[in-house]
Amino acid sequence: MSIPLPDLLLFILACIVLVVTPGPNMLYLLSRAICQGRAAGMISLAGVIAGFIVHMLCAAVGLSALLVAVPVAFDAVKFAGALYLLWMAWDTVRPGARSPLEPRALPAESPRALFMKGLLINLLNPKVAMFYLALFPQFVDPARGSVLLQSMALGGVQIVISILFDVWMIATAAAIARWFVRNPAWMAAQRWVMGGVLAALAVRIALEPQHGG
Numbered sequence: 461m462s463i464p465l466p467d468l469l470l471f472i473l474a475c476i477v478l479v480v481t482p483g484p485n486m487l488y489l490l491s492r493a494i495c496q497g498r499a500a501g502m503i504s505l506a507g508v509i510a511g512f513i514v515h516m517l518c519a520a521v522g523l524s525a526l527l528v529a530v531p532v533a534f535d536a537v538k539f540a541g542a543l544y545l546l547w548m549a550w551d552t553v554r555p556g557a558r559s560p561l562e563p564r565a566l567p568a569e570s571p572r573a574l575f576m577k578g579l580l581i582n583l584l585n586p587k588v589a590m591f592y593l594a595l596f597p598q599f600v601d602p603a604r605g606s607v608l609l610q611s612m613a614l615g616g617v618q619i620v621i622s623i624l625f626d627v628w629m630i631a632t633a634a635a636i637a638r639w640f641v642r643n644p645a646w647m648a649a650q651r652w653v654m655g656g657v658l659a660a661l662a663v664r665i666a667l668e669p670q671h672g673g
Contacts, residue, residue, distance in 0.1 A: 463599065463610065468617075470661070471599045475618045477657045478591060479625045485588075488581050489626055492574065493633035495566045501630035503571050505623070507578025512622060514583060516615030519592035523600065524608035542662045544594040549658035598661060 463471075485508050493501030569577065582588060592615070600610045629636060 462604065463613065467599050471595070471614060472617065472621065474595060474657055474661060475621045476625075477653060478618075479622050483587070484581050484585050485578075485626075486629070488578065489630055490633050490637060491566050493630045494637060496568050496574075498630055498633075500569070500571075500574055501633065502627070503574040504578035505626050505630060507575040507580075508582045508626070509619060509623060510575075511579045511582025511585075512588070512615075512619050515589050515592050516612065516619065518589070519596050520608050520611030520615060522593070523596060523611055524606070540594075542594075542598065544590060545598075545658045546662035549655040549662065595661070 489501055489504055489508065492504045596611045596614055599614055600607050604610060
């Protein structure tokens with residue numbers, strides 16, 4: 461089982477765009493690190509990563525089971541995922557779309573509560589689950605071997621990228637928060653970058669030959 465380098469690089473780019481785009485996970489980790497310190501931020505991150513693992517396993521097992529049960533349906537999932545990516549691209553850049561990121565004041569929590577809140581915030585974010593389900597099929601090819609193993613390998617890459625970025629973000633939380641305040645134009649710029657990457661992924665799939673059967 462091997463994923464072609466161009467596909468892997470494109471997947472890594474999509475993961476980087478996902479992790480640097482403000483959302484509930486980033487907002488919570490920044491707020492927690494600023495309000496309760498880096499150690500609390502790291503414990504919260506452990507919960508967020510646990511949520512990523514759950515999302516990844518559900519997507520990987522689901523796609524693998526689908527291919528076994530109805531092989532031809534795999535292409536249908538790929539195109540449904542491409543349409544979802546295209547919708548996400550539009551939702552990101554549409555007029556009035558916003559990416560607010562202003563750290564909130566949070567009360568101190570116990571380590572257990574920090575972990576559980578990080579986990580729940582990630583698990584209850586439907587866009588994370590949908591992103592996994594939309595993205596994995598675009599880079600998985602049943603002809604290369606186990607869909608489950610390919611999906612788990614891709615999930616592992618995404619999780620490592622998230623850990624590296626989030627650890628850096630927690631370590632520099634206060635400086636990042638000040639930077640966001642001083643550079644509001646970045647919010648608009650990152651929306652267009654993310655929208656462009658998502659649209660490119662959708663087009664790539666629309667032009668790719670079906671694997672059907």
